[in-house]
Amino acid sequence: MAWTKERLEEVVQTRLANHRLVVVANREPYIHVRRGEEILCVRPASGVTTALDPVVRACGGVWVAHGSGDADRAVSDEQGRFRVPPDNPCYTLRRVWLSREEEEGYYYGFANSAVWPLCHAAYTRPRFESEHWEAYRRVNRKFTEAVLEEIEGESAIVFVQDYHFALLPRMLRQARPDLIVVQFWHIPWPNPEVFRVCPWKEEILDGLLGNNLLAFHTQYHCNNFMETVDRNLEARVCFERFAVTRRGQSTSIKPQPISVDPDEIANLAPPDLDRASKRFRAQMRVGNLPLLVGVDRVDYIKGIPERLRAVDRFLCRYPDWRRKFCFVQVGAPSRVHIGDYRALNEEVEKLVEEINWRHGDSTWDPIVFLHEHHGPDKLYLLYRMASACVVSSLHDGMNLVAKEFVAARADEQGVLILSEFTGAARELPDAVIVNPYALDDLADSYHKALTMPASEQRRRMKRMRRQVSDNNIYRWAGMLLSAAGQYVEPEETLVLRRGLRSPHKNGTPLLKLSVS
Numbered sequence: 001m002a003w004t005k006e007r008l009e010e011v012v013q014t015r016l017a018n019h020r021l022v023v024v025a026n027r028e029p030y031i032h033v034r035r036g037e038e039i040l041c042v043r044p045a046s047g048v049t050t051a052l053d054p055v056v057r058a059c060g061g062v063w064v065a066h067g068s069g070d071a072d073r074a075v076s077d078e079q080g081r082f083r084v085p086p087d088n089p090c091y092t093l094r095r096v097w098l099s100r101e102e103e104e105g106y107y108y109g110f111a112n113s114a115v116w117p118l119c120h121a122a123y124t125r126p127r128f129e130s131e132h133w134e135a136y137r138r139v140n141r142k143f144t145e146a147v148l149e150e151i152e153g154e155s156a157i158v159f160v161q162d163y164h165f166a167l168l169p170r171m172l173r174q175a176r177p178d179l180i181v182v183q184f185w186h187i188p189w190p191n192p193e194v195f196r197v198c199p200w201k202e203e204i205l206d207g208l209l210g211n212n213l214l215a216f217h218t219q220y221h222c223n224n225f226m227e228t229v230d231r232n233l234e235a236r237v238c239f240e241r242f243a244v245t246r247r248g249q250s251t252s253i254k255p256q257p258i259s260v261d262p263d264e265i266a267n268l269a270p271p272d273l274d275r276a277s278k279r280f281r282a283q284m285r286v287g288n289l290p291l292l293v294g295v296d297r298v299d300y301i302k303g304i305p306e307r308l309r310a311v312d313r314f315l316c317r318y319p320d321w322r323r324k325f326c327f328v329q330v331g332a333p334s335r336v337h338i339g340d341y342r343a344l345n346e347e348v349e350k351l352v353e354e355i356n357w358r359h360g361d362s363t364w365d366p367i368v369f370l371h372e373h374h375g376p377d378k379l380y381l382l383y384r385m386a387s388a389c390v391v392s393s394l395h396d397g398m399n400l401v402a403k404e405f406v407a408a409r410a411d412e413q414g415v416l417i418l419s420e421f422t423g424a425a426r427e428l429p430d431a432v433i434v435n436p437y438a439l440d441d442l443a444d445s446y447h448k449a450l451t452m453p454a455s456e457q458r459r460r461m462k463r464m465r466r467q468v469s470d471n472n473i474y475r476w477a478g479m480l481l482s483a484a485g486q487y488v489e490p491e492e493t494l495v496l497r498r499g500l501r502s503p504h505k506n507g508t509p510l511l512k513l514s515v516s
C-alpha cells in the first residue's frame, strides 16, 4: 500500500495514541525576518526542514527549533510559541532563543566546523575547540529543557534531527526515562578511523545511545556507527540485531532513506508553465538554449567548483557546444560566518568569472550564477526547464535536490547527473552516475545528457519517478514512527517506571506496536 499523508496521519493517531509528537531540529521551518517596515515569513534552504515540514503538518505536534529570524521574537508569544504554517496553522513552532556566543560556539563552531567536516569525506579539516564543545553542551541542555517544558506530564515521542543534538537524547533520557526518543542523523557517519580523532568521541557516542532508535540514510552509515561504538565505547554491540546496549538500555540502529513529497512538488507547477518559463529565461538572459542546472546551498560537500570546472573541460572537449547551452547554478549562501564557506563563495564567484571570460563573448556566458536564495516556485521552474540537473556532491548523506528534480518532471524528460557519493545514487541507478573528482567523465556526462534521445530520457525518468513516488517522505516518517511505536509500553509499566499517576485521562492501556 502506498504511503500518503493520510496514511501517516492514521499511523500517528492510531499507533502512537496518547503520545505527543515533538520534533527537535536546529533549523526552524518558518523564519520571520524584517525587510524595512515589513515582517516577512521565509522558508529556509535546508534539506531537513524541506523533508520534515509536511510530516509535522500531517501529524500535528510541536517543532522545537532555534529562533534565528530577527523578527521571530516579535511574532511569538512569551514562551516562544507560534502556530504554523502561517496561512493554515496546524502545528506549534516552539522557538529556543540563543545568545550570539551560543550560536557561534554551538552552531558555527562545534556542529559545523567540527562534526560536519568530520562526517563528510570532502577533505576539509575539522576544528575542535573546547569553547565550541562547551557551547554545544549548553545548547543541547537548553533544547532538552524546552522539550521537557512542552511535554510536562505527558507521554511523548521525541523525534530528534541531526548532528546538532548528539547529547540531547541522553539528557532527555536521564530526565524522563519513559520517553521514546528517536533520532535521524541526516549526514554520513564516518568509519571508526576517521571518527576516532574527535576529542569528545565517548560523550558523543554515549549521548546518541540515549536514543531508543537511531537511523541513518544507508546501511553503510549504520555499519560505520556500529563499528565506531565497538571500537570506542564500553557497550554490547550486536551485529545480528543491529542494536547497541549500554547502561542497561538498548538502541536499535536502522537505515531509512529520506525523501520528498512528490505531490507538494507537483503543486508548485504554475497555471501556465510555458509563460512562466519564458519569463524566467528572459530574466536570466539564456534565450531558448538547453540548460544544465545545479541547485545547492553553497557548501564544500556539494562539489560546485568541480561541476563548474567540468563546464570548462566540456567546452574544451566539445567546442561545438559553444553558444549552444547554458549552465545555471543556484547558490543559496550558507554558513558564511565560517571561513571555509566564505572562501568557497569567493572561489565559486572567481571560477564563474574566469570560465565565462575564457569561453563566453558579448552575447553569451556559459555559466549563469544566481548567488542568492530562491523561492520553491522558482526552483520548480528551473527543474522543469532543465535538460539535465547536475548533482556533483563530493559526499552527501542523501541529496534531496536529485529527488526534487525527478518529482518535478511530470513530462518524463530531463536527465539526472548524479554523484556516486550521494545516498541518492543507491536508489536512483537510472541517473547518469558520475565521480565528480573525474573531471573528464563529468564533462562527458554533460555531452551525454545534452544528446540523450527523448525515448531514453523517458525510460530512465519513468523508473526514477516510480522510485521517488513509492519511497516518499511519508514512507520515511511512517517507517520511523511505526518503529518508534515498538517502544510504546503498556501503561502500567509506564506508571511504575515514572512513579507517577497515569497521564492518560481515559486510562486505556497503550498498544504494543510493530513496524509495518
Ligand code: GDG
Pocket (backbone or CB within 6 Å): 043, 044, 045, 046, 047, 048, 050, 051, 186, 187, 258, 295, 296, 297, 330, 331, 332, 372, 373, 374, 375, 376, 379, 396, 397, 398, 399, 400, 401, 404
Ligand atoms: C542535509 C544532508 C540530506 C537549495 N537552495 C535553495 C533551496 N534549497 C533546498 C533544496 C533542497 C534543500 O535545500 C537541500 O537539500 P539537500 O538534501 O540537497 O542538502 P542539505 O541541506 O545539505 O541537507 C543531505 C538532507 O539533509 C535531508 O536528510 O539529503 O544529504 O546534507 O530541498 O531544494 N530552497 C529554497 N531556495 C533556495 O535557494 N527555497
